[in-house]
Amino acid sequence: xxxxxxxxxxxxxxxxxxxxxxxxxxxxxxxxxxxxxxxxxxxxxxxxxxxxxxxxxxxxxxxxxxxxxxxxxxxxxxxxxxxxxxxxxxxxxxxxxxxxxxxxxxxxxxxxxxxxxxxxxxxxxxxxxxxxxxxxxxxxxxxxxxxxxxxxxxxxxxxxxxxxxxxxxxxxxxxxxxxxxxxxxxxxxxxxxxxxxxxxxxxxxxxxxxxxxxxxxxxxxxxxxxxxxxxxxxxxxxxxxxxxxxxxxxxxxxxxxxxxxxxxxxxxxxxxx
Amino acid sequence: xxxxxxxxxxxxxxxxxxxxxxxxxxxxxxxxxxxxxxxxxxxxxxxxxxxxxxxxxxxxxxxxxxxxxxxxxxxxxxxxxxxxxxxxxxxxxxxxxxxxxxxxxxxxxxxxxxxxxxxxxxxxxxxxxxxxxxxxxxxxxxxxxxxxxxxxxxxxxxxxxxxxxxxxxxxxxxxxxxxxxxxxxxxxxxxxxxxxxxxxxxxxxxxxxxxxxxxxxxxxxxxxxxxxxxxxxxxxxxxxxxxxxxxxxxxxxxxxxxxxxxxxxxxxxxxxxxxxxxxxxxxxxxxxxxxxxxxxxxxxxxxxxxxxxxxxxxxxxxxxxxxxxxxxxxxxxxxxxxxxxxxxxxxxxxxxxxxxxxxxxxxxxxxxxxxxxxxxxxxxxxxxxxxxxxxxxxxxxxxxxxxxxxxxxxxx
Ligand code: SF4
Ligand code: SF4
Numbered sequence: 001x002x003x004x005x006x007x008x009x010x011x012x013x014x015x016x017x018x019x020x021x022x023x024x025x026x027x028x029x030x031x032x033x034x035x036x037x038x039x040x041x042x043x044x045x046x047x048x049x050x051x052x053x054x055x056x057x058x059x060x061x062x063x064x065x066x067x068x069x070x071x072x073x074x075x076x077x078x079x080x081x082x083x084x085x086x087x088x089x090x091x092x093x094x095x096x097x098x099x100x101x102x103x104x105x106x107x108x109x110x111x112x113x114x115x116x117x118x119x120x121x122x123x124x125x126x127x128x129x130x131x132x133x134x135x136x137x138x139x140x141x142x143x144x145x146x147x148x149x150x151x152x153x154x155x156x157x158x159x160x161x162x163x164x165x166x167x168x169x170x171x172x173x174x175x176x177x178x179x180x181x182x183x184x185x186x187x188x189x190x191x192x193x194x195x196x197x198x199x200x201x202x203x204x205x206x207x208x209x210x211x212x213x214x215x216x217x218x219x220x221x222x223x224x225x226x227x228x229x230x231x232x233x234x235x236x237x238x239x240x241x242x243x244x245x246x247x248x249x250x251x252x253x254x255x256x257x258x259x260x261x262x263x264x265x266x267x268x269x270x271x272x273x
Numbered sequence: 274x275x276x277x278x279x280x281x282x283x284x285x286x287x288x289x290x291x292x293x294x295x296x297x298x299x300x301x302x303x304x305x306x307x308x309x310x311x312x313x314x315x316x317x318x319x320x321x322x323x324x325x326x327x328x329x330x331x332x333x334x335x336x337x338x339x340x341x342x343x344x345x346x347x348x349x350x351x352x353x354x355x356x357x358x359x360x361x362x363x364x365x366x367x368x369x370x371x372x373x374x375x376x377x378x379x380x381x382x383x384x385x386x387x388x389x390x391x392x393x394x395x396x397x398x399x400x401x402x403x404x405x406x407x408x409x410x411x412x413x414x415x416x417x418x419x420x421x422x423x424x425x426x427x428x429x430x431x432x433x434x435x436x437x438x439x440x441x442x443x444x445x446x447x448x449x450x451x452x453x454x455x456x457x458x459x460x461x462x463x464x465x466x467x468x469x470x471x472x473x474x475x476x477x478x479x480x481x482x483x484x485x486x487x488x489x490x491x492x493x494x495x496x497x498x499x500x501x502x503x504x505x506x507x508x509x510x511x512x513x514x515x516x517x518x519x520x521x522x523x524x525x526x527x528x529x530x531x532x533x534x535x536x537x538x539x540x541x542x543x544x545x546x547x548x549x550x551x552x553x554x555x556x557x558x559x560x561x562x563x564x565x566x567x568x569x570x571x572x573x574x575x576x577x578x579x580x581x582x583x584x585x586x587x588x589x590x591x592x593x594x595x596x597x598x599x600x601x602x603x604x605x606x607x608x609x610x611x612x613x614x615x616x617x618x619x620x621x622x623x624x625x626x627x628x629x630x631x632x633x634x635x636x637x638x639x640x641x642x643x644x645x646x647x648x649x650x651x652x653x654x655x656x657x658x659x660x661x662x663x664x665x666x667x668x669x670x671x672x673x674x675x676x677x678x679x680x681x682x683x684x685x
Binding site: 046048049050057059073083090093094095096097098099115116117118119120121123124125126127128129131132133134135136137156157158159160227228230231232233248249250251252253254257262 | 316317318322323324325326327328385386387388389391392394395397398399400402403404405406409471474475476477478479560561562563564565568630631635636637638639
């Protein structure tokens with residue numbers, strides 16, 4: 001960025017996931033299911049209709065054994081900032097009923113389940129397949145209902161849902177700070193369930209505008225990149241990897257193009273806005 | 274004395290034969306209604322769609338049927354605003370076909386949403402930046418206009434026409450039809466365009482994304498242009514089919530010829546614009562996102578480069594060339610072939626802009642997404658065809674749809 005962002009009241013919550021650390025254990029997915037009352041089916045074999053707010057993708061370098069390398073990429077909603085970093089996210093701009101919106105104070109893309117009427121235009125617009133449709137009404141095994149998180153509403157059939165960066169946790173932390181007469185949240189006061197559950201500390205979460213938060217410097221590190229950066233969606237989920245083949249898997253490049261150069265160019269273009 | 278419901282001076286098939294026909298088409302309709310009931314009762318899990326394929330067969334059917342229904346607004350524009358008197362022979366039918374297409378589109382939309390009871394949210398919580406909002410508003414308004422255009426014709430049924438109030442109402446509506454035609458053209462320009470914008474604004478989907486003018490991607494203008502070009506071809510095709518089935522001449526040849534000629538030139542200019550758009554997209558837009566043209570047409574079982582050739586050349590340039598030449602237009606077989614090709618071309622275009630967009634992989638570690646509609650989707654997509662056939666049959670039997678039918682079939 002040409003202009004270093006100041007520690008301002010406007011937050012830009014984001015995530016940095018270190019792919020060199022991720023083992024693909026799926027603890028983030030489990031934590032997310034439990035935290036956000038994400039329903040599941042008795043038979044989950046049809047992954048194209050599975051509900052999950054974060055999913056772990058497996059990629060490899062395409063080389064035969066013994067040169068095979070594998071990398072796991074956890075993918076939540078990227079909380080895109082949009083083409084000109086002003087909240088014109090691919091999904092938000094298309095929703096005809098404003099059932100999904102960009103919160104200018106946190107940068108989080110919301111989803112109002114009772115507003116959504118299930119036209120699925122947002123799903124068509126999201127290049128990360130981060131949005132899921134509720135094909136069925138949710139059902140939990142009888143006793144499990146006691147474990148449901150009272151802070152998160154369950155979603156009905158026929159609406160779209162997605163990762164909210166555990167927004168209810170932000171609300172709770174903000175309420176607490178307000179009662180205590182504070183305006184600012186500490187980094188550890190608001191963390192997503194997946195970041196906390198990750199056993200290898202691969203996921204860091206915080207305010208990308210706040211130099212005191214780990215994500216501030218991590219997102220600016222040399223090995224940081226985002227998925228499909230060339231589409232100008234400007235995700236707030238960054239990845240770290242020291243492996244160039246992993247970084248090349250993050251986007252589409254024509255033959256002869258140098259990913260690092262192109263990424264640098266895209267970042268500069270975004271920063272001028 | 275009871276007056277017959279059939280317009281005076283024209284011959285219609287025996288009631289028994291007509292009832293039998295209605296029963297056959299009605300059975301297909303009921304099959305669709307059953308599928309519709311299943312979808313509303315059990316939800317969209319009755320379809321073959323999934324999280325990658327949120328837009329599928331229905332959205333295609335919607336886009337296609339609206340493009341084909343474009344004959345109503347464009348013929349209306351030519352008849353009432355430009356003043357092409359020859360088209361009076363076919364305008365009623367164009368309006369009926371448009372009415373069927375648009376009511377079908379609205380029905381499919383009502384099926385295609387996950388929470389049908391909340392359908393009105395699109396008006397109540399309208400997001401003015403969404404192309405779909407524009408579509409919904411213009412589509413509903415235009416459907417109302419089409420209904421108003423259809424009413425005077427219904428009132429001309431001999432039985433209804435006996436009632437003085439209805440007789441006068443119909444007469445007065447006829448007088449002001451140009452106003453409705455103009456409103457229809459205005460609304461159609463925007464909703465056909467916004468339908469094009471639906472895919473064109475998806476900047477996260479390089480296969481669909483198009484640059485454009487102000488807030489409108491090129492596809493906005495291309496959709497309106499193609500609907501105006503191909504809609505009349507569909508009207509001609511259905512008219513030709515009706516003539517074949519009823520074994521009568523229904524429309525004056527001049528009307529056919531004029532419509533074909535205008536369609537041909539519209540189609541040719543559209544194809545020039547479409548090819549320029551495709552070239553710019555393949556040479557500039559897609560590469561800027563890291564894709565080459567062939568990335569979208571290889572490594573999958575269905576979407577080969579043939580689809581582009583079929584759309585642009587076989588179902589675009591070829592019918593346009595047939596229609597702009599007098600010889601091509603005057604040869605009935607060639608004329609019908611050109612109309613069929615043009616209709617197929619616009620259907621392929623809408624298919625590509627919905628289905629192929631969803632199928633193309635975006636991340637290098639994603640594969641092509643394939644999708645198969647379920648019988649419920651197919652049945653509900655055929656449902657409008659059966660509904661259309663019934664409405665056309667009823668209209669043809671009981672309403673004076675073709676003002677020149679008597680004169681064209683003097684023996685009957
Ligand atoms: S990842 Fe998808 S759902 Fe999330 S903000 Fe971006 S476009 Fe919207
Ligand atoms: S599915 Fe819901 S959130 Fe998505 S665009 Fe439609 S109404 Fe908006």
